[in-house]
Amino acid sequence: MLYLASQSPRRRELLAQLGYRFEVVDVDVPELRAAGEPPQDYVSRVALDKARAGLAALGARGDAVVLGADTEVVLDDEVFGKPAGDEDAAAMLRRLSGRTHAVVSAVWAAGATQAERALCVSRVRFAPLDEAAIAAYVATGEPFGKAGGYAIQGRGAALVEYLEGSYSGVMGLPLFETARLLRGFGLAPGRALSR
Numbered sequence: 643m644l645y646l647a648s649q650s651p652r653r654r655e656l657l658a659q660l661g662y663r664f665e666v667v668d669v670d671v672p673e674l675r676a677a678g679e680p681p682q683d684y685v686s687r688v689a690l691d692k693a694r695a696g697l698a699a700l701g702a703r704g705d706a707v708v709l710g711a712d713t714e715v716v717l718d719d720e721v722f723g724k725p726a727g728d729e730d731a732a733a734m735l736r737r738l739s740g741r742t743h744a745v746v747s748a749v750w751a752a753g754a755t756q757a758e759r760a761l762c763v764s765r766v767r768f769a770p771l772d773e774a775a776i777a778a779y780v781a782t783g784e785p786f787g788k789a790g791g792y793a794i795q796g797r798g799a800a801l802v803e804y805l806e807g808s809y810s811g812v813m814g815l816p817l818f819e820t821a822r823l824l825r826g827f828g829l830a831p832g833r834a835l836s837r
């Protein structure tokens with residue numbers, strides 16, 4: 643049985659898009675980068691913590707495979723998580739303006755005897771943003787709950803000049819990599835619905 647250790651509605655939608663049947667398990671894992679911890683190591687560690695916390699919450703279910711994922715925006719070795727408020731969101735967008743940043747998504751699949759990782763790094767170039775554009779975007783409320791303070795799947799699409807990598811990875815769950823990971827656990831999607 644497949645579980646998704648995530649409170650993110652995007653991750654649920656993305657995993658459902660692949661056709662997997664799964665249940666959500668609630669976990670609450672602190673996201674704190676250790677001093678000097680490389681960004682990709684940090685993202686991977688948090689994703690693994692989420693998967694492990696999910697396994698622990700399920701107790702001794704021998705057939706459970708739990709997915710944990712984490713997504714962060716990285717610019718100049720600095721990690722941008724979810725903005726704390728309006729000013730924080732505006733400051734992140736100011737930093738991203740006119741530049742290319744990385745979006746790092748890690749996914750771990752953990753079972754009783756096996757844990758495997760997929761790591762996905764995408765590059766996103768933002769258009770130059772003036773203060774009015776930043777204020778207008780923050781006022782939509784969309785930056786909140788999103789790494790780097792934007793949503794490529796929402797109005798944030800108007801800020802993104804160029805993407806190289808995985809669109810679903812930027813949204814929080816890289817689908818190609820996740821499908822490959824789950825195949826390694828012998829998990830296949832359910833039958834596609836006929837239209």
Ligand SMILES: Cc1cn([C@H]2C[C@H](O)[C@@H](COP(=O)(O)OP(=O)(O)OP(=O)(O)O)O2)c(=O)[nH]c1=O
Nearest residue numbers: 648649650712713788789792793794812813814
């Ligand atoms: C850059 C970007 C991030 N995001 C989201 C994906 C993630 O949900 C979020 C980063 O926060 P995460 O800590 O990765 O995830 P989460 O707290 O939303 O969910 P959970 O830990 O319960 O799984 O930012 C977008 O939706 N669109 C984007 O364009």
